[in-house]
Amino acid sequence: MNRSCAALVCLVTLLSPVAAQQASGETIGLVITEWRHALYETPGGKEECPAGLTQGEMAQHQAMENSQELRETFGYFTNRGPNGEHSAYMPLLSEDLLPSPELQTRIGYGLNLDGTQTGEATNNSCRHEKFEGPEGTAVDNQLARVVGCTASWRTGGFASEFFKQEIVNFPLNRILIEISGVDSEENDSEVMVHIYKGLDGLSLGAGGTIPPFQNQRIDERYTRYMYETKGSITDGVLTTEPIQEAWFPIYWITTPAERLVRDMRLRLTLTKNGAEGILGGYEDLKIWWSAHSRGMGGAAASVGPHSNAWYYRAAHRYADGYPDPESGQCTAISAAYQINAVRALIAHPGSDDARMHNNSETASR
Amino acid sequence: MxxxxxxxxxxxxxxxxxxxxxxxxxxxxxxxxxxxxxxxxxxxxxxxxxxxxxxxxxxxxxxxxxxxxxxxxxxxxxxxxxxxxxxxxxxxxxxxxxxxxxxxxxxxxxxxxxxxxxxxxxxxxxxxxxxxxxxxxxxxxxxxxxxxxxxxxxxxxxxxxxxxxxxxxxxxxxxxxxxxxxxxxxxxxxxxxxxxxxxxxxxxxxxxxxWRLDAHSKASRLSLMLWASGPDTELIDAAESGVLHTDAGLQKQVERMLASRRLRDGVRSFFNDFLILEGYDNLTKDETIFPAFNSKVLVDAREQQLQLILDHLIQRDEDYRDLFTTRHTMLTANLAAVYGFPVSARPSEWVPYELAVDDERGGFLTQVGFLAQHAHPGRSSPTRRGKALREIMLCQHVPDAPPNVDFSALEDADGLPTARERLDVHNTDRTCRGCHAITDPIGLGLENFDGAGQFRKTEKGFLIDPAGTLDRVDFETAVELGSAVRDNPALTACLVQRVYTAAIGRPLLDGEEAEVIDPLLDRLDVEGYRWKDVLRAVTLSDAFFGVTLTPELTASTAKLAYQHED
Structure with missing residues (x-):
């Protein structure tokens, strides 16, 4: 068997609805409809950002003595390196003259990724400060310290709202979650969770809402974005075991890219028509910056507004996961995203079984 | 000319x-x-x-x-x-x-x-x-x-x-x-x-x-019925050569047309008319009640009826009667949301789907296209569904509601659990009872499907009882109702009559049912009601091109009214 055949067998096994249904019980399909930074926010950010919100590339550029000259030579506010280097692509060559306010709060949303209560260093993490979650638990979300005082990522902000539209409009952002073997949606000690990239668009219903139970096909071309893990449901909340490396496709501010979330796990409250909760894990810094710099590093950095140079430096300063064995510098940063999803009818491709149906199977969906 | x-x-x-x-x-x-x-x-x-x-x-x-x-x-x-x-x-x-x-x-x-x-x-x-x-x-x-x-x-x-x-x-x-x-x-x-x-x-x-129809008239009558289109070159050639007046020539042309892919156009046109699908032009569903039934579903629900008929009558070459018991249906990704299970279809793709033998759905009447069309915007309607079944499928006339009908009893019926109890109110009113006795017992057979055609076991928490009787045949479920319709003699009589009258362009005359339709039914009862057999029987019958020289025919000759609005 050659390698492509081996991959095909793997794909068929992964996609087979029979495999997904081997565990007894119901199957819950979900499609993610919203994905944004899980941020603790007060009106105007007065509590968590007492020094105000971040300023952007344009403000940083205009603060420079040679701003006019740089603009005339290179044309863009982001070209503010000594020789006009772009601040998103060579962030260490740009220096900010204006300070970027940092998050000043102990309260935050996220998941406890490192297993500690105090944020001390472990084999897999660097020392960091934990947030106090809404339930009083210590949680990790260092990326919030980078983006939390930027208007763009806060509720109603440019990037947050823009991406909300992009999730609906671009199937590249279609992430499907399938929970199988569900004996009870309230309490079930073991369920299987599969994550797929979807293929279809989302239809909007009355009032611009996304109606549940839309048909969503799995994009079988991308086994790269397919994962399986175990989970449990307690009082209607699904908690999954971590997936070591979870890649996600993303079409972000008009730019196709990827995310790599290490130790990715879900904590979702299941509802009749969907689910909401946290997707957490460690964002790989290189991958994150690659996506961020291309999607948000250009004009969006002025709209945001944020400084590319500061974001890059802050992300590395706050990085708390996956320390480099030699330098000790962490290469990933804990992140938490607020996920909203609606229930979906997930269609597995290439199976004739999928075209046989008995209503009794879905009557209690 | x-x-x-x-x-x-x-x-x-x-x-x-x-x-x-x-x-x-x-x-x-x-x-x-x-x-x-x-x-x-x-x-x-x-x-x-x-x-x-x-x-x-x-x-x-x-x-x-x-x-x-x-x-x-x-x-x-x-x-x-x-x-x-x-x-x-x-x-x-x-x-x-x-x-x-x-x-x-x-x-x-x-x-x-x-x-x-x-x-x-x-x-x-x-x-x-x-x-x-x-x-x-x-x-x-x-x-x-x-x-x-x-x-x-x-x-x-x-x-x-x-x-x-x-x-x-x-x-x-x-x-x-x-x-x-x-x-x-x-x-x-x-x-x-x-x-x-x-x-x-x-x-x-x-x-x-x-007298007889001239050859061009015959060609037009044939092609407009079989293909919903004017004659092609070969048919006009046959008309002009006189071959169409011969039995062999006519049969050759009919067989050629029945074998053509253009037969699908004829099926679409006939059933679009027969099923009153223009009713979808004014159909809406309350999306707050039926969020799955959006504008895309609306378009697909209309088309589903034609797709199922094309699949059943042309693709599978099945008997028309079995349309009401078939386990097959046609689905799109949009419709899947209403059916409640996924289909591996592209967004605009129609895929054949086979329902399980013990599925609650089965047959044309239980498909979303029919169920949604004959229902209210926000709820089901046993009366509308029963009326549609009687009038469309069985060619039976259900009188309109009288102008003095008193709806007050129905308006106070919200406390009643299911449609069956609500519609029982009609039985207390003599003016309602007559017509609702014709429609409701069969319409209630489809109550396991809400106004959008979604399956449900209960209404307001009460178990739905779909049992009823169609022309003295008892049924317990919607699937059994389909079987009762399938075996109802009015089903085939209705189809043949509609095909015949649509083809000749006028209603039946007195006595024509006994002289024309009944012999066709006798033949098709033996041969079966496959679409091509029905069309073959009708178009090759003596009556199809016959000129009935009776005063009634003269009087009923099609008239074209012209109204000039200045």
Whole structure:
């Protein structure tokens, strides 16, 4: 068997609805409809950002003595390196003259990724400060310290709202979650969770809402974005075991890219028509910056507004996961995203079984 | 028919008011011809039957001639439904100035596409080197070939000459050769010779003193029924050669047409009419109650009925009766949301789907297309569903509600658990009881499906009881209701009657049911009701082209009313 055949067998096994249904019980399909930074926010950010919100590339550029000259030579506010280097692509060559306010709060949303209560260093993490979650638990979300005082990522902000539209409009952002073997949606000690990239668009219903139970096909071309893990449901909340490396496709501010979330796990409250909760894990810094710099590093950095140079430096300063064995510098940063999803009818491709149906199977969906 | 040519040119040159006048003149001329014939005593039993071409027939004809890429984003004025079919109402169509506007726009849209530079090499049989000069030979070739298919007969010399002159006269500073062809084509598309299907009688040499439809009328009747389109070249050839008057020639043409893919167009047109699918034009569902039933589902729900019928009758070549018990259905990704299970279909793709043997759904009546159409915007309606089943599938008349009906009892029925209890209120009112006893018991059989066609076991927490009786046949479930419908003799009688009357363009006459329909049913009861068998039986029956020389037939000959709105 050659390698492509081996991959095909793997794909068929992964996609087979029979495999997904081997565990007894119901199957819950979900499609993610919203994905944004899980941020603790007060009106105007007065509590968590007492020094105000971040300023952007344009403000940083205009603060420079040679701003006019740089603009005339290179044309863009982001070209503010000594020789006009772009601040998103060579962030260490740009220096900010204006300070970027940092998050000043102990309260935050996220998941406890490192297993500690105090944020001390472990084999897999660097020392960091934990947030106090809404339930009083210590949680990790260092990326919030980078983006939390930027208007763009806060509720109603440019990037947050823009991406909300992009999730609906671009199937590249279609992430499907399938929970199988569900004996009870309230309490079930073991369920299987599969994550797929979807293929279809989302239809909007009355009032611009996304109606549940839309048909969503799995994009079988991308086994790269397919994962399986175990989970449990307690009082209607699904908690999954971590997936070591979870890649996600993303079409972000008009730019196709990827995310790599290490130790990715879900904590979702299941509802009749969907689910909401946290997707957490460690964002790989290189991958994150690659996506961020291309999607948000250009004009969006002025709209945001944020400084590319500061974001890059802050992300590395706050990085708390996956320390480099030699330098000790962490290469990933804990992140938490607020996920909203609606229930979906997930269609597995290439199976004739999928075209046989008995209503009794879905009557209690 | 000398008057035709002049009329066509006038139509092409003029605006819709000229067209209106032209049609009036043409109609007057037609009637005058008939009158003259009567005066001579030559055709004392003959009345020319005329029908307005339907929108599907118009589009199918144009696409057959000029290619499937022809688009027609114009909605024709709806025809009056008569005896359950718009095909019969076409014989009494009133062509208002508004309707003429639609036809005028359609003609220009088609003509523009035909002569468009990207289409010319496919639509026009000759390509002149110079386009700024007349080319009567090429114009004649195009107009002659297209006109023969549009008029469903060869153009007369006068007609052809007039149209070629019209096209040639347009070549000059204001237009080129193709502008001329476009003008001539508009004229043909607006001509009554195309828009009205007129049948003619001729002396029957096999029966001295008797009459028969002429060969062109036979060809039109055949193709409009089987293909919902005008005859193709081969059929017109058969008509002109006289072969169509022979049994063998007719049979050969019928078999050829039944084997053609264009049969699907005929199926679509007939069942679009039969199932009253234009009802979807005004159908809405409350998305706050049925969030899954969005505008895309609405479009697919209408189309589902036709897709299922095409799959059942053409693709699978199954018996019409089994449509009501089939486990097969046709689905899209949009419809999957209503059915509640996923399908691996692309967004615009129709896929065949087989329901499990013990599924609660089964048969045409349990498909979303039918269930949603015959329901209220926010809830189901056993009465509407029962009425639709009676009137559409079984050709039984359910009287309209009386004007003095008292709804107060129903308005107070919200506290009652399910539709069955609510509709029981009708039994307390003598004015309601009569009709609801006809509709509700069978409509309640579909109560396991809500107003959007979604399956449900309960209503307001109470278990739904779908049991009932259809014409003394008991059923416990919707699937069993389908079986009861399948075995109801009125089902096939209704279908055959609708097919026959739609094909000949008029309702049944007194005695015609016993003389024509009953023998067809006797034959098909043995052969089975596969669509091709039904069409074969009807089109090859003596009655299909028969001329019934009775006073009743004369009196019922199709009339074309014309209303000129100034």
């Amino acid at each position: 000398k008057y035709m040519g002049d009329n066509t040119v006038a139509v092409a040159k003029g605006l819709s008011r000229v067209l209106a006048c032209s049609m009036l003149c043409w109609l007057g001329s037609a009637m005058a011809v008939a009158g003259a014939a009567l005066a001579d005593g030559e055709m004392s039993e003959m009345q020319p039957t005329m029908r307005l071409i339907s929108q599907p027939q118009y589009l199918n004809t144009v696409r057959a001639i000029f290619g499937p890429q022809m688009e027609l984003n114009v909605r024709f004025a709806p025809l009056r439904r008569m005896e359950g079919m718009m095909a019969l109402g076409a014989g009494q169509a009133i062509v208002t100035s508004g309707a003429l506007d639609s036809l005028d726009r359609a003609a220009h849209l088609v003509a523009e596409q035909v002569v468009a530079p990207e289409n010319r090499q496919f639509t026009i049989p000759c390509q002149p080197v110079a386009t700024d000069v007349r080319n009567d030979a090429c114009a004649s070739q195009f107009i002659g070939s297209a006109g023969r298919l549009l008029y469903r007969r060869a153009l007369t010399k006068t007609e052809l000459h007039s149209l070629v002159e019209l096209a040639g006269g347009s070549v000059g500073p204001a237009g080129d050769f193709y502008d001329g062809l476009e003008l001539a084509l508009v004229g043909m598309l607006l001509s009554p010779n195309f828009l009205f299907i007129q049948e003619h009688l001729e002396s029957d040499p096999q029966r001295p003193g008797g």
